[in-house]
Amino acid sequence: MDDCLDGSSNGYAGRMEVIEGRSGRRQRSEAERAGIAAESLWPGARVVDVARRHGVTRWQVYDWRKKLAAGKLAVPDEMMSEPTFAALVVETPPEKPGKPSAPSPARRIELTLSDVTLLVEADIDEEQLTRVIRAIRAGAR
Structure with a gap:
């Protein structure tokens, strides 16, 4: 009985080409992963939108968020250099009848x-x- 499954009985199997190079998987640095995870934590951000924008799966983003919370990833200084503040709302106190209000120093x-x-x-x-x-x-x- 012949053990050859796909072809020639004279031992020639055909041509095989080995291609070396990138595997198609992108290797992201720790700073990139932490940055993407931090971006997904911003108010109003949706994980699926952040993942799509960076070309990753949402499961990767969830994994990186978990590592960020556990301290296994550090947020890059560039992302934390400027604090983000809420909108400033200044309320003026209601004036008392008959008395003009003088501005008080904050x-x-x-x-x-x-x-x-x-x-x-x-x-x-x-x-x-x-x-x-x-x-x-x-x-x-």
Whole structure:
């Protein structure tokens, strides 16, 4: 009985070509993965949209988010260099009848991030305020 399944009985099987090079899979750096995961955490961002924009699957994004939360991925400094603030709303107190209201100097600033309200002095250092906001955001995850 002949054990050859696909062809010639004289031992010649045909031509085989080996192609070397990229496998088609993109290797992303840790910074890229962390950046994509962080982008998916922005308010209003949808994981499926972020994944499509970067050419990855949503399961990869979920995996990278889990690693980011566990501290196995670090968000690049470029993404965290500028704090993002909410829109500023200034409310004027209602005037009392018969008395014009004099403007009072602002001494404190009240910021609400997620469910945390932060009350700081108006002359707080910008870098210190940025660190505090980052800490609040990291703790809210």
